[in-house]
Amino acid sequence: xxxxxxxxxxxxxxxxxxxxxxxxxxxxxxxxxxxxxxxxxxxxxxxxxxxxxxxxxxxxxxxxxxxxxxxxxxxxxxxxxxxxxxxxxxxxxxxxxxxxxxxxxxxxxxxxxxxxxxxxxxxxxxxxxxxxxxxxxxxxxxxxxxxxxxxxxxxxxxxxxxxxxxxxxxxxxxxxxxxxxxxxxxxxxxxxxxxxxxxxxxxxxxxxxxxxxxxxxxxxxxxxxxxxxxxxxxxxxxxxxxxxxxxxxxxxxxxxxxxxxxxxxxxxxxxxxxxxxxxxxxxxxxxxxxxxxxxxxxxxxxxxxxxxxxxxxxxxxxxxxxxxxxxxxxxxxxxxxxxxxxxxxxxxxxxxxxxxxxxxxxxxxxxxxxxxxxxxxxxxxxxxxxxxxxxxxxxxxxxxxxxxxxxxxxxxxxxxxxxxxxxxxxxxxxxxxxxxxxxxxxxxxxxxxxxxxxxxxxxxxx
Amino acid sequence: xxxxxxxxxxxxxxxxxxxxxxxxxxxxxxxxxxxxxxxxxxxxxxxxxxxxxxxxxxxxxxxxxxxxxxxxxxxxxxxxxxxxxxxxxxxxxxxxxxxxxxxxxxxxxxxxxxxxxxxxxxxxxxxxxxxxxxxxxxxxxxxxxxxxxxxxxxxxxxxxxxxxxxxxxxxxxxxxxxxxxxxxxxxxxxxxxxxxxxxxxxxxxxxxxxxxxxxxxxxxxxxxxxxxxxxxxxxxxxxxxxxxxxxxxxxxxxxxxxxxxxxxxxxxxxxxxxxxxxxxxxxxxxxxxxxxxxxxxxxxxxxxxxxxxxxxxxxxxxxxxxxxxxxxxxxxxxxxxxxxxxxxxxxxxxxxxxxxxxxxxxxxxxxxxxxxxxxxxxxxxxxxxxxxxxxxxxxxxxxxxxxxxxxxxxxxxxxxxxxxxxxxxxxxxxxxxxxxxxxxxxxxxxxxxxxxxxxxxxxxxx
Numbered sequence: 006x007x008x009x010x011x012x013x014x015x016x017x018x019x020x021x022x023x024x025x026x027x028x029x030x031x032x033x034x035x036x037x038x039x040x041x042x043x044x045x046x047x048x049x050x051x052x053x054x055x056x057x058x059x060x061x062x063x064x065x066x067x068x069x070x071x072x073x074x075x076x077x078x079x080x081x082x083x084x085x086x087x088x089x090x091x092x093x094x095x096x097x098x099x100x101x102x103x104x105x106x107x108x109x110x111x112x113x114x115x116x117x118x119x120x121x122x123x124x125x126x127x128x129x130x131x132x133x134x135x136x137x138x139x140x141x142x143x144x145x146x147x148x149x150x151x152x153x154x155x156x157x158x159x160x161x162x163x164x165x166x167x168x169x170x171x172x173x174x175x176x177x178x179x180x181x182x183x184x185x186x187x188x189x190x191x192x193x194x195x196x197x198x199x200x201x202x203x204x205x206x207x208x209x210x211x212x213x214x215x216x217x218x219x220x221x222x223x224x225x226x227x228x229x230x231x232x233x234x235x236x237x238x239x240x241x242x243x244x245x246x247x248x249x250x251x252x253x254x255x256x257x258x259x260x261x262x263x264x265x266x267x268x269x270x271x272x273x274x275x276x277x278x279x280x281x282x283x284x285x286x287x288x289x290x291x292x293x294x295x296x297x298x299x300x301x302x303x304x305x306x307x308x309x310x311x312x313x314x315x316x317x318x319x320x321x322x323x324x325x326x327x328x329x330x331x332x333x334x335x336x337x338x339x340x341x342x343x344x345x346x347x348x349x350x351x352x353x354x355x356x357x358x359x360x361x362x363x364x365x366x367x368x369x370x371x372x373x374x375x376x377x378x379x380x381x382x383x384x385x386x387x388x389x390x391x392x393x394x395x396x397x398x399x400x401x402x403x404x405x406x407x408x409x410x411x412x413x414x415x416x417x418x419x420x421x422x423x424x425x426x427x428x429x430x431x432x433x434x435x436x437x438x439x440x441x442x443x444x445x446x447x448x449x450x451x452x453x454x455x456x457x458x459x460x461x462x463x464x465x466x467x
Numbered sequence: 468x469x470x471x472x473x474x475x476x477x478x479x480x481x482x483x484x485x486x487x488x489x490x491x492x493x494x495x496x497x498x499x500x501x502x503x504x505x506x507x508x509x510x511x512x513x514x515x516x517x518x519x520x521x522x523x524x525x526x527x528x529x530x531x532x533x534x535x536x537x538x539x540x541x542x543x544x545x546x547x548x549x550x551x552x553x554x555x556x557x558x559x560x561x562x563x564x565x566x567x568x569x570x571x572x573x574x575x576x577x578x579x580x581x582x583x584x585x586x587x588x589x590x591x592x593x594x595x596x597x598x599x600x601x602x603x604x605x606x607x608x609x610x611x612x613x614x615x616x617x618x619x620x621x622x623x624x625x626x627x628x629x630x631x632x633x634x635x636x637x638x639x640x641x642x643x644x645x646x647x648x649x650x651x652x653x654x655x656x657x658x659x660x661x662x663x664x665x666x667x668x669x670x671x672x673x674x675x676x677x678x679x680x681x682x683x684x685x686x687x688x689x690x691x692x693x694x695x696x697x698x699x700x701x702x703x704x705x706x707x708x709x710x711x712x713x714x715x716x717x718x719x720x721x722x723x724x725x726x727x728x729x730x731x732x733x734x735x736x737x738x739x740x741x742x743x744x745x746x747x748x749x750x751x752x753x754x755x756x757x758x759x760x761x762x763x764x765x766x767x768x769x770x771x772x773x774x775x776x777x778x779x780x781x782x783x784x785x786x787x788x789x790x791x792x793x794x795x796x797x798x799x800x801x802x803x804x805x806x807x808x809x810x811x812x813x814x815x816x817x818x819x820x821x822x823x824x825x826x827x828x829x830x831x832x833x834x835x836x837x838x839x840x841x842x843x844x845x846x847x848x849x850x851x852x853x854x855x856x857x858x859x860x861x862x863x864x865x866x867x868x869x870x871x872x873x874x875x876x877x878x879x880x881x882x883x884x885x886x887x888x889x890x891x892x893x894x895x896x897x898x899x900x901x902x903x904x905x906x907x908x909x910x911x912x913x914x915x916x917x918x919x920x921x922x923x924x925x926x927x928x929x
Binding site: 051054055056057058059060062064067068071077078250251252254255296297301302303304332334336396422424425426427428430431 | 513516519522524526530533540712713714716717758759764765766794796798884886888893
């Protein structure tokens with residue numbers, strides 16, 4: 006799939022932002038800092054103790070937040086799995102890499118799809134490889150399960166995990182025992198277990214992560230730990246069975262909390278806590294239609310699949326002792342699109358030569374500057390549905406996801422002041438025509454630019 | 468209003484529970500511990516940083532929670548102001564003291580009412596007076612504004628505050644400037660300012676509280692600091708004007724947060740932090756119909772005036788360095804009705820000789836035992852609407868409060884598992900007939916007992 010790289014450069018919009026960086030001579034003998042991204046699946050904004058859940062106990066994440074910074078206005082790039090991951094790993098709205106419905110056949114990739122994240126895309130792993138990071142992906146990939154799309158083709162030295170969602174390959178009826186889900190567990194590009202024993206996935210991912218940390222006491226590393234859980238069907242190991250007041254979903258989140266504690270502990274034991282930035286977040290909001298088996302978006306409206314806040318605003322905790330201020334709650338605007346430029350700044354590595362939609366957030370994480378971001382566009386598949394600028398959010402289109410209904414167009418858009426009204430209850434469009442006008446202009450400009458993007462799969466049959 | 472005290476004794480029900488205590492000889496020279504209850508007005512379950520609000524900053528309350536225990540299943544006695552305060556101060560469901568609609572003319576007391584909390588009721592202040600506590604009430608009283616009902620008639624040595632809600636006596640049109648609300652500010656039983664300058668109420672209450680702490684470095688004291696805010700109309704002092712991302716409501720809550728910090732600091736400076744139990748909570752849920760001027764119940768359903776969780780479950784933080792475990796989140800069942808028995812245990816003081824609906828929670832607060840409570844009844848005025856036992860809650864009646872609509876009766880009741888479904892989304896009555904049967908029996912038993920309670924105002928014209 007040849008790409009016209011020059012084309013990208015023609016797409017400079019207000020959302021395509023130059024990120025300052027410099028690649029100096031590495032005069033220091035100190036290796037650059039490590040990066041650990043813990044990315045869980047379908048966790049809601051309200052599902053952690055430190056984000057207000059009354060009965061899910063998350064002492065390790067709560068402590069991580071106390072020792073670091075807890076962000077309250079962090080967004081992911083999409084409200085479902087595949088595009089959210091593409092956005093995080095590339096620093097680009099997922100429509101740029103084609104990882105969105107309209108360019109792929111469905112909202113996410115399925116086992117019968119033969120496409121994946123294009124090889125031309127540059128991931129965080131590839132950026133950090135320029136500075137000789139050891140790189141490992143553990144867990145859910147969901148950017149193509151065929152050999153040519155696996156993590157090892159996108160900058161990761163090694164991979165251990167389930168390549169797509171754990172509810173796919175459901176070939177044996179409606180039973181929820183692990184054996185009835187036929188998903189494969191892979192090491193690099195080999196299937197090592199099928200069906201994967203999902204009861205022990207969180208535990209095995211964790212052991213693999215801890216081992217990776219221990220194996221790299223000196224060298225810089227990037228660990229992308231993308232848990233399969235708490236995506237439905239829910240599984241947890243024996244030690245976490247029936248321990249949570251919140252029931253099965255709580256058990257599963259509490260095992261993830263344990264896992265986070267294990268990773269941080271391994272960093273401390275390897276004496277690399279002071280030189281490791283750890284970020285914890287989730288790929289999209291809670292799967293609300295699953296009732297008690299799904300999570301909670303807390304005070305936010307909507308969940309997975311929606312462009313209401315609950316679909317795309319996620320818990321995010323940043324931890325880096327001595328660098329990220331402790332005991333801080335930050336309402337600064339930050340997104341998963343910002344991780345790649347931030348990782349590049351961390352490693353003092355060059356950025357990819359193409360339009361990016363993220364900002365270097367290192368000064369924000371370190372408490373030295375406010376966020377440089379003031380705008381974010383909410384997409385559903387290939388379509389732009391809403392835009393945020395400062396505290397204001399305008400919904401031009403909204404579409405119920407489960408079950409999918411036709412999109413509803415709003416003119417004038419629904420307007421919410423998210424900092425005064427985080428639950429999107431009080432449409433104030435009538436009172437603020439000047440804000441509506443400004444957001445409309447930005448939105449239309451973005452829609453126009455996005456419409457010109459090529460479909461990476463146009464030449465193939467997706 | 469003569470009372471037949473014996474009558475009370477005939478009303479022993481399952482909700483009337485003997486609380487073990489002993490009044491030993493005071494062989495120690497140490498005074499008993501101090502008690503500070505900070506009780507705010509209309510704050511929602513989701514309105515503090517440590518309960519998940521994204522844009523209200525509450526660093527002092529967050530720190531108080533880190534240094535103490537944050538409760539996630541704490542209930543107040545009623546979903547509106549007057550009965551909630553009666554319940555907290557007497558340890559009895561407010562229908563016992565007559566402080567409920569049906570016994571008083573409206574849902575709360577108004578300036579044209581000539582009744583108040585009956586003198587025969589025994590308050591926490593009176594319990595602690597038995598052990599020579601210095602006692603002070605600051606802020607909102609709302610249990611009768613005539614001289615014979617003021618705090619100084621109910622065990623408090625002194626009083627400084629506004630005797631009812633700050634939106635009463637609204638005699639000068641629809642302007643929100645303080646001068647347009649004619650509420651009085653009182654010292655003991657004298658009006659010292661009218662209209663009260665509401666902009667400085669939180670600040671003046673705080674200074675008064677700090678002064679009281681400083682004046683009692685040796686003696687045991689009970690401080691009841693019942694803030695007028697964040698009840699609407701919202702006011703805050705100059706230093707807190709336009710400082711919160713959340714707007715006016717946020718400014719007001721952030722000033723209260725500052726106030727809490729001031730009180731804790733005064734305790735530390737007086738070297739009495741180690742012998743002072745401080746409890747922070749609110750009287751009822753957020754006033755949702757006020758839109759952005761009202762608070763948020765977070766993930767809970769409903770708000771002020773309702774028997775959904777959002778109306779009656781509140782933030783509660785307990786702080787007592789060296790006694791209440793630090794950095795603990797507890798989902799144990801505890802209510803404002805338990806404060807009086809807990810205060811009595813703290814002071815080793817005798818309990819009032821009448822039915823109580825509370826439990827001594829001192830062992831729970833100190834992390835030594837689980838909560839002895841497993842049941843709680845949700846009332847609206849004189850009516851029982853719902854009951855909780857363990858994680859289960861059954862709604863037999865529900866009634867929208869703003870605007871008030873007729874009660875809706877449910878048979879079978881709506882049944883929710885609150886620990887798995889804190890947002891009361893998934894009625895599971897059909898799946899659990901045995902739970903419904905058990906809760907129905909307990910509920911009917913309670914309704915029957917409550918129906919026999921006398922109206923303390925039957926002989927008067929309320």
